[in-house]
Amino acid sequence: MRRFDLLIGLCLLPAALAAQDRPNTVLVLNASGSRWGQIDGVAKITIAQELVTDLLQTLPADQRIGLTVYGHRTRGD
Numbered sequence: 001m002r003r004f005d006l007l008i009g010l011c012l013l014p015a016a017l018a019a020q021d022r023p024n025t026v027l028v029l030n031a032s033g034s035r036w037g038q039i040d041g042v043a044k045i046t047i048a049q050e051l052v053t054d055l056l057q058t059l060p061a062d063q064r065i066g067l068t069v070y071g072h073r074t075r076g077d
Contacts, residue, residue, distance in 0.1 A: 024064045027052060032071025 029052065035045035052067075059065065 022060070022063060024066070025059075026066040026068060027055075029067065029069045030071050031069045033073075035071070 029048060031045065035043065035048065037044050039047060056065075
């Protein structure tokens with residue numbers, strides 16, 4: 001059984017390597033209370049949201065991307 005698993009793994013290896021041509025991307029967004037501080041009258045969270053929006057427009061349509069957020073304190077924030 002282990003040989004079979006190894007054989008399947010080796011068969012899938014080229015597909016896994018090809019997938020690395022465009023690695024997956026994960027954006028990490030700080031949503032803590034400090035993001036409500038302002039820079040030149042604009043909330044830091046607003047600046048971050050605009051930057052993420054701009055970044056997403058520059059990525060290829062088939063780019064695999066994830067988003068994780070930390071610092072929020074209540075469910076649904």
